[in-house]
Amino acid sequence: MTKKDRNLYLTNKPLQEAMEEYLHSISRSFAGISDEIIMVQDALGRKTASPVFAKISAPHYNAAAMDGIAVDASVTNGASETNPIQLKIDKDYTIVNTGAPLTMKRNAVVMVEDIVEVDDETVEIRSAVSPWQHVRPVGEDVVKGELILSENHIIRPQDIAALLTGGIERVKVKRKISVGIIPTGSEITELVDPLPEGKIIESNSKMFYALLSSYEATGTTYPIVKDEPAEIRLAIEKAVDENDLVVVNAGSSAGTKDYTVDVLREIGVVFTHGIAIKPGKPAILAEVKGKPVVGIPGYPVSAYVVFEQVVKSLVYALQNQKPMLVEKLKATLARRIVSSLKHEEFVRVKVGKVDERWIATPLNRGAGVTMSLVKADGILRIPQLTEGYDKGDSVEVELSRSQEDLSNTIVSIGSHDIVMDLIANELQKKNDNLALSSAHVGSMGGIIAMKQKECHLAPIHLLDEISGEYNIEYVRKYFANEKMSMIKLVKRSQGLMVQQGNPKEITSLEDLGREDISMINRQKGAGTRILLDYMMKIKKMDPNLLQGYQREMTTHMAVAVAIKNDTADCGLGVESAAKAMGLDFIPIAWEEYDLLIPQYMLETEKIKRLLEVIRSDSFVKQVMRLGGYDCSQTGKTILI
Ligand SMILES: Nc1nc2c(c(=O)[nH]1)N[C@H]1C(S)=C(S)[C@@H](COP(=O)(O)OP(=O)(O)OC[C@H]3O[C@@H](n4cnc5c(N)ncnc54)[C@H](O)[C@@H]3O)O[C@H]1N2
Numbered sequence: 001m002t003k004k005d006r007n008l009y010l011t012n013k014p015l016q017e018a019m020e021e022y023l024h025s026i027s028r029s030f031a032g033i034s035d036e037i038i039m040v041q042d043a044l045g046r047k048t049a050s051p052v053f054a055k056i057s058a059p060h061y062n063a064a065a066m067d068g069i070a071v072d073a074s075v076t077n078g079a080s081e082t083n084p085i086q087l088k089i090d091k092d093y094t095i096v097n098t099g100a101p102l103t104m105k106r107n108a109v110v111m112v113e114d115i116v117e118v119d120d121e122t123v124e125i126r127s128a129v130s131p132w133q134h135v136r137p138v139g140e141d142v143v144k145g146e147l148i149l150s151e152n153h154i155i156r157p158q159d160i161a162a163l164l165t166g167g168i169e170r171v172k173v174k175r176k177i178s179v180g181i182i183p184t185g186s187e188i189t190e191l192v193d194p195l196p197e198g199k200i201i202e203s204n205s206k207m208f209y210a211l212l213s214s215y216e217a218t219g220t221t222y223p224i225v226k227d228e229p230a231e232i233r234l235a236i237e238k239a240v241d242e243n244d245l246v247v248v249n250a251g252s253s254a255g256t257k258d259y260t261v262d263v264l265r266e267i268g269v270v271f272t273h274g275i276a277i278k279p280g281k282p283a284i285l286a287e288v289k290g291k292p293v294v295g296i297p298g299y300p301v302s303a304y305v306v307f308e309q310v311v312k313s314l315v316y317a318l319q320n321q322k323p324m325l326v327e328k329l330k331a332t333l334a335r336r337i338v339s340s341l342k343h344e345e346f347v348r349v350k351v352g353k354v355d356e357r358w359i360a361t362p363l364n365r366g367a368g369v370t371m372s373l374v375k376a377d378g379i380l381r382i383p384q385l386t387e388g389y390d391k392g393d394s395v396e397v398e399l400s401r402s403q404e405d406l407s408n409t410i411v412s413i414g415s416h417d418i419v420m421d422l423i424a425n426e427l428q429k430k431n432d433n434l435a436l437s438s439a440h441v442g443s444m445g446g447i448i449a450m451k452q453k454e455c456h457l458a459p460i461h462l463l464d465e466i467s468g469e470y471n472i473e474y475v476r477k478y479f480a481n482e483k484m485s486m487i488k489l490v491k492r493s494q495g496l497m498v499q500q501g502n503p504k505e506i507t508s509l510e511d512l513g514r515e516d517i518s519m520i521n522r523q524k525g526a527g528t529r530i531l532l533d534y535m536m537k538i539k540k541m542d543p544n545l546l547q548g549y550q551r552e553m554t555t556h557m558a559v560a561v562a563i564k565n566d567t568a569d570c571g572l573g574v575e576s577a578a579k580a581m582g583l584d585f586i587p588i589a590w591e592e593y594d595l596l597i598p599q600y601m602l603e604t605e606k607i608k609r610l611l612e613v614i615r616s617d618s619f620v621k622q623v624m625r626l627g628g629y630d631c632s633q634t635g636k637t638i639l640i
C-alpha cells in the first residue's frame with residue numbers, strides 16, 4: 001500500500017467565488033455539447049438543437065369539423081323557418097363525419113342537429129349557411145413550412161403532439177450532459193450480506209445517479225476504485241474520455257490515503273481544494289483535458305450538499321439552462337444554532353405549521369447522518385461570518401417539500417417511542433396527504449415546545465414524584481391557564497437492559513451500585529431519567545456512586561446500542577429497544593406514555609385523523625406484537 005503525506009493545505013474559498021472562478025475557466029476550455037437526433041415521442045424534457053419547421057400542413061385537406069352533411073354553401077341561400085329548402089343526396093350534399101375530407105367542391109358543413117330528414121335521399125334545412133362554416137381548412141392548425149418550435153425550446157407533451165401533427169418523426173436535440181461517477185475507497189463495497197466489519201456500503205454514487213436524472217443529465221457509474229493512485233488515475237482518465245463531466249467520490253480530504261487531489265494535480269489543473277461550506281469543505285474543483293472533474297467528499301451529507309451546490313450548477317451551466325427556482329419560506333427557529341464563522345453552513349431542518357406560524361427545527365448536523373437528509377423538509381443556510389441564529393429568530397428555509405404538504409404535517413415534539421413510528425406509518429398509509437413528523441427531545445423538551453406553541457402534540461412520560469402518577473400533574477403545573485387534553489397512548493414496560501444471557505447476573509436496580517457494574521444513563525429531562533432518579537430516591541440510593549451515571553444518551557436505542565457494543569453493562573430503557581438489539585430485559589416498572597394535545601386542536605381534521613389511527617384495531621395489534629406494551633387505555637381522552 002502506498003503511503004503519502006497528508007493534504008494539510010486546504011483552502012477556505014467562499015462557494016460563490018469558487019464557482020464563479022471555476023465556471024469561467026471551464027467555459028473557456030469546454031467544447032460544448034453536441035446534438036443528437038431522437039424520436040419525437042422520446043423527446044420530453046429535451047432541448048431543441050435547431051428550429052423545427054412543419055413538413056406538412058394540418059389538416060392537409062379541408063376537413064369537416066362536425067358530423068352532418070357537406071354542401072356548397074350557395075345551395076342553402078334563402079333557406080329560413082318559413083322557407084325551408086330541400087336538398088338531394090349526392091347532387092346537393094354528402095354525409096360526413098368529423099374529420100372527413102370535403103370533396104366535390106363542397107365548402108360548408110351543416111350539423112346533423114340542424115337538418116330534418118325527409119327520406120333516405122332528401123333533407124330539409126331551415127337556415128342558410130355561410131361558406132367554410134364548420135370546416136377546418138387546410139393548415140388551420142399547422143401550415144407546411146411554419147415554425148413549430150424554436151431552437152433551445154424544452155419539449156413539453158403538447159409539443160410532441162404538434163411535432164407529429166406537422167409530420168415530424170425525429171427531432172434534433174441537445175445531447176444531455178453525461179456525467180461519469182467514480183466511487184473510490186478500499187473500504188467501500190456494494191451491498192453484501194453479511195457486511196464485513198470495516199466495510200462501508202457504497203450508496204453515494206446511486207444518490208448521484210438519481211440526482212443527475214432530476215437535472216436532466218445522464219450518469220454512468222464506474223466500478224469502485226481502490227485507494228491506489230495509479231488506479232484512481234486510470235479511472236479518471238477513462239471517465240474523462242467517455243463523459244462531459246466527471247465526479248470522483250471520497251478521498252478528498254486530509255487522510256494518508258486521500259489521493260484524489262494529487263492525481264488531479266498530476267493529470268490536470270486543480271482550481272480549488274477546500275470550499276468554505278459545511279458540510280462539504282474538502283471539495284475539489286479541477287479540470288482534466290478541458291473537462292470539469294469534481295472531487296466530492298465521502299460523507300453522504302457532504303456528498304449531497306456538494307453535488308447540489310457544485311455539480312448541479314455546473315450541469316445547468318454546461319447545458320445553458322437555469323435550475324428551477326427553489327421555494328423559500330420564512331420560519332421561526334425552534335432551537336438556537338451556533339455555527340462557525342469560517343464556513344457557510346447548510347443545516348437540515350424540519351418545518352411545520354402550528355397555529356398559522358411556520359416553525360423550523362434543526363436536525364442532526366453530522367456529515368455522516370444520511371437520515372437528516374431523509375427527514376429534512378428544507379435547508380437553512382447560515383452564511384459565512386455569521387455565528388448562528390437564536391431560538392425564535394425568523395429564518396429563511398429553502399424547501400424540499402411543498403408548503404401544501406408541510407401544512408398537512410402533524411408536528412410532534414417530545415419523547416420518542418417506536419409506537420410513534422407506527423402511528424406515522426399508519427397515518428400516511430390511510431391518508432395520502434397527511435404526515436407525522438417527530439422531533440425527539442425528551443418529555444420535558446416536549447412540554448417546553450408545547451408551551452411555546454411549536455408543536456401540535458407532545459408525547460410525554462413524566463412521573464410525579466409526590467403522587468406517583470404519570471403526566472397529569474405536569475400538565476396541571478405547566479398549563480395552569482390552558483385547556484389541555486391527554487390522549488392515553490400506551491403503558492410500556494421500563495426495565496434494565498443487559499447483555500444477552502445476563503453475564504453479570506443483574507436482577508434489580510440495587511445492582512447498579514455494585515463495583516463491577518457500569519451503567520449508561522439518559523439525558524436530564526427524559527422521562528426514563530426521571531423514573532430512574534425517582535426509584536433511586538425511594539430506594540435511598542446515591543446516584544453519584546453509580547459508575548456511568550454521568551454518561552448520557554438521548555434515546556432508548558442509543559442506550560441499547562452502547563450495551564450491545566459492550567461499553568456499558570446496563571441501562572434503563574423500554575423492552576422494545578432491548579428486544580430490537582437482542583438484549584435481555586429485567587422489568588422494573590410500567591410507565592404511561594401519553595400524548596399532550598391542546599383541547600382546541602382535537603377538533604382539527606389532522607388530529608381527528610390521528611385519533612382514528614390510535615383507536616384502530618390494526619394499530620393496537622401492531623403495538624402488542626412489539627411486546628412490552630399494555631394498550632388497555634389506548635385512545636382514551638382526559639380533559640385537563
Ligand atoms: N484531519 C482531518 N480529517 C478530516 C478532515 C480534515 O479537514 N482534517 N475533513 C473531514 C471532512 S469535513 C470530511 S467531509 C471528510 C471527507 O472525507 P473524504 O472525502 O476524504 O472521504 P473518505 O475519508 O474516503 O470517506 C469519508 C466517509 O465517507 C463515507 N463514504 C465514502 N465513500 C462513500 C460512498 N461511495 N458511499 C457511501 N459512503 C461513502 C464513508 O463513511 C467514509 O467513512 O473527511 C473528514 N476528515
Ligand code: MOO
Pocket residue numbers: 277278279280281282297299301302303367
Ligand atoms: O466537509 Mo465535511 O463535509 O464538513 O464533514
